[in-house]
Amino acid sequence: MIAQGGVGTHHRPGENKFGKFNVYTYICVVKLEQAIQSTKFKSEVQKAGLNILYTAWWLKTVISKELKEFGLTHEQYNVLRILKGKYPEQMCVRDIACRMIEKSSNVPRIIDRLELKKLVKRSTSAIDKRETVITLTQGGISILDASTVMVNNITDEMLAITEKDAGHLNQLLEKVRTTEKNIVP
Amino acid sequence: MIAQGGVGTHHRPGENKFGKFNVYTYICVVKLEQAIQSTKFKSEVQKAGLNILYTAWWLKTVISKELKEFGLTHEQYNVLRILKGKYPEQMCVRDIACRMIEKSSNVPRIIDRLELKKLVKRSTSAIDKRETVITLTQGGISILDASTVMVNNITDEMLAITEKDAGHLNQLLEKVRTTEKNIVP
DNA sequence: AATAAATAGATGTATATACACGTAAAAATA
DNA sequence: TATTTTTACGTGTATATACATCTATTTATT
Secondary structure, eight states: OOOSSOOOOOOOTTEETTEEOOGGGOOOOOOHHHHTTOOOOSOHHHHHHHHHHHHHHHHHHHHHHHHGGGTOOHHHHHHHHHHHHHTTSOEEHHHHHHHOSSTTOOHHHHHHHHHHTTSEEEEEOSSOTTOEEEEEOHHHHHHHHHHHHHHHHHHHHHSOOOHHHHHHHHHHHHHHTOOTTOOOO | OOOSSOOOOOOOTTEETTEEOOGGGOOOOOOHHHHTTOOOOSOHHHHHHHHHHHHHHHHHHHHHHHHGGGTOOHHHHHHHHHHHHHTTSOEEHHHHHHHOSSTTOOHHHHHHHHHHTTSEEEEEOSSOTTOEEEEEOHHHHHHHHHHHHHHHHHHHHHSOOOHHHHHHHHHHHHHHTOOTTOOOO
8 A cells, every 4th residue: 555645535526426416515415325425324223313413414504505595694593583482572691592402502692793783682681780681673573584484484395294204203302312311410 | 661771581590491400501401392492383393393403412412522531523523433434545535525414514624633633644645636635543543443432332322212213213304304305406 | 798609691712614715636628 | 739627625704612711790608
């Protein structure tokens, strides 16, 4: 074997053994084996782990691409949606953080950007001066309403499964997250 | 309603209607309703979308926490694992990118960090000088072997489902990703 | 009441993501 | 062969993630 420079991994451009595609627009592939170019999984459980991660990425990517039309990121959209859930009540940063899908999201910083775009307003709570309360602006509501219609449509269109299958999927995912370790300390 | 300062969203610290918890160590909650503090979903399909995103975040977070012990991020681990799949063959950046779970990962930059830690080596392919070929070092192999044992154990421990259930889950996730839109252009 | 502990949220840092663009090299075409 | 197109991949930017730390408050304890 050649040490310096190596043998390389020569192949036809834009192709692999599963066919022709482009890495960066690679959200159309259905089979996990094709998506991550791997056919040998230790077990169905191990494969399920990868499948969950890949499906989440796929879903998030498609929705994010659509949200660009509204100048929103997926996370910014999520914050607006949470605020709408309580509207016209205001919410403090902590309450928003609790409702985020990705719990480690840095909500103050996401709100920074929403505030710059004048989609929300920040003010200090009169009751607890530590709290920052966030209010949706009219602009925020408009953008949210328009984008929500789109996101709901896309989700229904993308997730091409029946309500029954979806119910079953939900059961399995809850089961997946149920382990002895999952006890709130 | 008070405009300036607002009404606030007063509540007992560290509590919500579902019980006591901490947002930042909030990876122990099982029920989606509890996790994102929402009980009303438009449909099972809409709920499945959120469930997939939340479960992926949950899985990724737990594995990432464990990988910290080895000084690796989830993405760096993924790159090492992909390289191991071909070892002792080398791989070019594009081939690694194709196999990533998250296709939009910026592989050159992940490799930057692996190279700094001397877990991989970069060199230019002799066959195609555009290509950078990546080689696992002995250090990379050692860390990967140790961390793989851990990740596999954690995955099996966390994903507390039977092989049969996992198989069914895999089928449903493939079904989820199968839409008319999913045709390679 | 005085002090200690806990909480809310802003902020700093390293890494990753998403995307655009530049450069060098290879492949395709004229 | 000369020119154009495509490809590989490095790099720049804005945003997000993951985590730690700091300050101002509030709550709990003494």
